[in-house]
Amino acid sequence: MSTPLVSSTEQPSLNELVLRIAEHQDKQSFAALFHACSGRLKAYAMRCGANDHDAEEIVQEALATVWHKAHQFNPATASAITWLYTIVRNKRIDFARKTKNVQVMSDDLWPDSEPENDLWQDSPNNDVSEHVESDLNAQLVRTMIEALPQEQRQIVYKVYFEGKSHSEIAEELDLPLGTIKSRLRLAMKKLDALAKEQMSWLIIILLMNY
Amino acid sequence: MANYHPADELLMQFAAGQLTNALGVMVACHLESCPHCAHQVKLYNHLGGELLAEQSEAPVSAALLEQAWAKAQAPETPNPFANVGDARVPRPLRRFVPGYYDDVPWGGFSKSIQQWDLPISDSQYTARFYKIAAGKELPEHTHKGNEFTLVMTGSFSDKSGDYHAGDFILADEHTRHQPRAHMSEDCICFAVMDAPLKLTGFFGRMLNPFLS
Numbered sequence: 001m002s003t004p005l006v007s008s009t010e011q012p013s014l015n016e017l018v019l020r021i022a023e024h025q026d027k028q029s030f031a032a033l034f035h036a037c038s039g040r041l042k043a044y045a046m047r048c049g050a051n052d053h054d055a056e057e058i059v060q061e062a063l064a065t066v067w068h069k070a071h072q073f074n075p076a077t078a079s080a081i082t083w084l085y086t087i088v089r090n091k092r093i094d095f096a097r098k099t100k101n102v103q104v105m106s107d108d109l110w111p112d113s114e115p116e117n118d119l120w121q122d123s124p125n126n127d128v129s130e131h132v133e134s135d136l137n138a139q140l141v142r143t144m145i146e147a148l149p150q151e152q153r154q155i156v157y158k159v160y161f162e163g164k165s166h167s168e169i170a171e172e173l174d175l176p177l178g179t180i181k182s183r184l185r186l187a188m189k190k191l192d193a194l195a196k197e198q199m200s201w202l203i204i205i206l207l208m209n210y
Numbered sequence: 211m212a213n214y215h216p217a218d219e220l221l222m223q224f225a226a227g228q229l230t231n232a233l234g235v236m237v238a239c240h241l242e243s244c245p246h247c248a249h250q251v252k253l254y255n256h257l258g259g260e261l262l263a264e265q266s267e268a269p270v271s272a273a274l275l276e277q278a279w280a281k282a283q284a285p286e287t288p289n290p291f292a293n294v295g296d297a298r299v300p301r302p303l304r305r306f307v308p309g310y311y312d313d314v315p316w317g318g319f320s321k322s323i324q325q326w327d328l329p330i331s332d333s334q335y336t337a338r339f340y341k342i343a344a345g346k347e348l349p350e351h352t353h354k355g356n357e358f359t360l361v362m363t364g365s366f367s368d369k370s371g372d373y374h375a376g377d378f379i380l381a382d383e384h385t386r387h388q389p390r391a392h393m394s395e396d397c398i399c400f401a402v403m404d405a406p407l408k409l410t411g412f413f414g415r416m417l418n419p420f421l422s
Contacts, residue, residue: 027279034275039267046268056271060278067282078252082259089227089258097230103330104230107289109238111301141256145264160226160261166219181219188218191253 011036014080022070030067038063041088047161048092061091086110144191152187155180212244212376216358221247225254232330232337232402236360236378238302239400243376300362303400306330311363311398314339322346328400340399342366342391350388355404357381364397366390 012020017036020029038059045055065087073083090106097105145153154173158164166184170177216224216237223229224237241248295304299311306328308314316324321343328337342348344364358380365374368387373379381387391397 030279030282031275034278038270038274038278040262040265042270043265043268044262047265055268056274056277059270059274060281063278064281064284064286068286078255079259081263082256085259085262086255088262093227093230102230102332104232104235106227106230107291108302108305109224109230109234111238112289112292141253141260145257145260156257157261159222159228160258165228184219184222188222191257192218 014084015075018066018070018073018080018083019075021067022073030063033066034063037084041084044085044088044161045092049162050092050095054095058088058091058095061095062088065091141191147190148187152183152190155184156187159184212240212246212374212378214371214373214377214379215244215247216240216378217380218250221250222254222257225251225258231332232328232335233358235302235306235330235337236358236400236402239300239360240376240378242300242302244378303328311339311341316341323348335402335404338401338403340401342389342397342399344391344396345393347388347390350386352386353381353383353403355383357401357403359402360400362398362400364395365392366397366399367392 012032014033014036017029017033021033023029041059041062042055045058046052050058062084066084069087073080078086090110093106093109096102145156148156155169158169158172162169164172166180167177170180173180220229220233220237224234229237237247241251291305295307296310296313297304299307314326316326316339318324323343323346324341326339328339330337339362342364358378359373361373361375361377361379363375365372366389367373368389370387372392
C-alpha cells in the first residue's frame with residue numbers, strides 16, 4: 001500500500017474551501033463549501049427561531065454572500081468559521097427584519113469598512129500581529145468554551161442562539177435574574193482573563209519580531 | 211480615545227446579533243472610534259464562530275445546493291444607503307440623520323437644550339439627539355429606566371466625570387445628575403432610553419408633565 005505524501009483522507013479546512021472559491025470561482029468549490037457548512041448554518045438559523053423553510057432561505061442568502069465576498073476573506077484576521085458566523089448572523093437579522101417592523105439592518109450595525117480607510121492594514125508589523133491575533137483568538141475561545149461550567153455555557157448559548165434577553169432566560173430556567181447575570185458575568189470574566197493572557201503573549205511575540 | 215465604554219454584556223449581545231435596535235446603532239457608533247471595544251467584539255465574534263463550529267448539522271433538503279448556487283449567480287443587491295449622508299456623522303447613523311448636526315430640525319422650548327427624535331425608536335427604546343448649548347447646564351434629573359448616552363461632538367461634565375466625543379455612558383434610576391456642556395462648544399449627544407427622564411427639584415417637577 002502506497003502512502004501518499006499528503007493524506008487524501010484529510011478534509012480540507014473551511015479556510016481552504018473559502019480560499020478556493022476566491023481563487024477558482026467555480027461551482028465545484030462552491031459545492032465543496034456547501035457540503036462542509038450548510039448543515040451547521042441551517043442549525044444556527046433554526047436555533048435562532050427560523051422554521052425549516054426560512055432557515056434554508058437564510059442558508060442560501062449566506063452562501064450567496066460567501067460567493068460574492070470570498071475574495072475579501074482574509075484568514076489572517078479571522079478564521080473561516082468566524083467569518084461565516086458573522087455572515088449568517090447578519091442574514092438572520094435581515095431576514096427577521098422583513099417580517100417584523102424593524103428599521104435597523106445589518107449593514108447599519110456592521111458597515112463594510114472601506115479598504116482605503118484601513119491604512120494600517122498595509123503595515124507589515126500589523127500583519128504579524130493580526131495573524132497572531134487570529135490564531136490565538138480562535139484557540140483562546142475554544143479553550144474558554146471548553147473550560148466553562150455547564151451552567152455558564154448554557155447561558156452563553158442562549159444569548160447567541162435563542163436571542164433571549166437575560167430576563168427571558170431567567171424565566172425559562174426558573175432562576176432569579178441576578179443568578180443569570182452573575183453566571184454570564186463569570187463566563188465573561190473568564191474570557192477576559194484569557195484575553196489579557198493572550199495580550200501578553202501577543203506583546204512577547206511582537207517584541208520577538210523586532 | 212473614549213474613556214467610557216459599554217459593558218461587556220452589551221458587547222456580547224451586539225456580537226450575538228441581539229441588538230438590532232437603536233441601542234445596537236449606538237454601540238456600533240462607539241466601536242467606530244474605540245479600538246478597545248472593537249477588539250472585544252472581535253473576540254465575541256470568535257465565540258459565535260466557535261459555537262457555530264460546535265453545532266450538530268441539521269439535515270438540508272436535496273434541492274438546497276442548486277438553490278444556493280442559483281442565488282449566488284444572481285447579481286448582488288448593493289446596500290442602497292452605502293453612500294447616503296454626511297461623512298462627519300458615524301457611519302451607522304448616517305442614513306438616519308438629515309445631513310450634518312446643523313441640518314437637524316432641532317426643537318424644544320429652550321435655547322440651551324434642544325432635541326430631535328431619531329427615526330429609529332421602537333417599542334423598547336426611544337432614540338434622541340440632545341444639543342446642550344456651550345456652557346449651559348441641564349436641570350438636575352434622574353431616570354425612570356436606563357439611559358445610554360454617546361457623546362457625538364463637544365463635551366460635558368457632571369459630578370461623576372468629564373465626557374468627550376466617543377464616550378458611552380449609562381445612567382439609571384440611581385443616577386441623579388446635572389450635566390453641563392463645556393464652554394468651548396455645543397455638546398451633541400445621542401441618547402437611547404427605555405423610559406423617559408424624570409426631573410427632580412422644583413423646576414423639574416413643574417416641567418415633568420410636559421416632558422413625558
